[in-house]
Amino acid sequence: QQQVKQSPQSLIVQKGGISIINCAYENTAFDYFPWYQQFPGKGPALLIAIRPDVSEKKEGRFTISFNKSAKQFSLHIMDSQPGDSATYFCAASSDSNYQLIWGAGTKLIIKP
Amino acid sequence: EAGVVQSPRYKIIEKKQPVAFWCNPISGHNTLYWYLQNLGQGPELLIRYENEEAVDDSQLPKDRFSAERLKGVDSTLKIQPAELGDSAVYLCASSFESGGTDTQYFGPGTRLTVL
Numbered sequence: 001q002q003q004v005k006q007s008p009q010s011l012i013v014q015k016g017g018i019s020i021i022n023c024a025y026e027n028t029a030f031d032y033f034p035w036y037q038q039f040p041g042k043g044p045a046l047l048i049a050i051r052p053d054v055s056e057k058k059e060g061r062f063t064i065s066f067n068k069s070a071k072q073f074s075l076h077i078m079d080s081q082p083g084d085s086a087t088y089f090c091a092a093s094s095d096s097n098y099q100l101i102w103g104a105g106t107k108l109i110i111k112p
Numbered sequence: 113e114a115g116v117v118q119s120p121r122y123k124i125i126e127k128k129q130p131v132a133f134w135c136n137p138i139s140g141h142n143t144l145y146w147y148l149q150n151l152g153q154g155p156e157l158l159i160r161y162e163n164e165e166a167v168d169d170s171q172l173p174k175d176r177f178s179a180e181r182l183k184g185v186d187s188t189l190k191i192q193p194a195e196l197g198d199s200a201v202y203l204c205a206s207s208f209e210s211g212g213t214d215t216q217y218f219g220p221g222t223r224l225t226v227l
């Protein structure tokens with residue numbers, strides 16, 4: 001019940017295309033859903049996060065879509081650029097529990 | 113503002129040898145985390161500190177791993193003796209508070225190779 005399932009494991013998208021990464025969770029106590037971006041040789045960095053009181057959050061080319069009834073959330077990267085090539089992790093936590101539960105990661109490659 | 117600093121960045125040791133990793137969190141951040149990250153996987157929490165107190169070390173293999181955070185600032189993670197399976201990236205993160213929704217800021221990690 002603590003797991004966060006992430007898919008796909010890897011993704012190749014043409015430059016200018018839309019990259020979509022999906023995550024699903026079971027624990028209904030989760031109320032915070034961040035996405036982290038990790039470049040090779042670097043630690044993960046917070047990209048964007050959402051609370052379940054909204055169905056969508058947009059920051060620049062990055063959008064989180066959240067479906068509370070389905071217990072799913074996804075990251076959309078519009079106009080994908082080669083510089084977006086990285087590993088993306090979804091995660092979940094709650095105010096009452098400090099621990100971030102991480103997905104397994106998606107390696108995204110944007111082809112020029 | 114300086115980010116989370118970790119050293120060394122890379123370490124290669126023979127099995128059964130000891131190794132230590134150092135972390136300096138972002139100034140003012142009370143909570144410090146040590147994670148282990150295997151290739152192609154998400155980070156796995158090893159231990160969490162609130163100031164100098166280890167408030168969750170349930171996932172730390174205490175037979176060979178130890179950690180300390182003296183004075184509630186810098187932290188050291190030690191492995192003694194190291195085993196082949198300990199090869200991984202060890203990440204340190206810090207956050208201002210300890211709530212589940214508080215942003216965690218990660219250092220670049222120490223890549224450990226055990227031969």
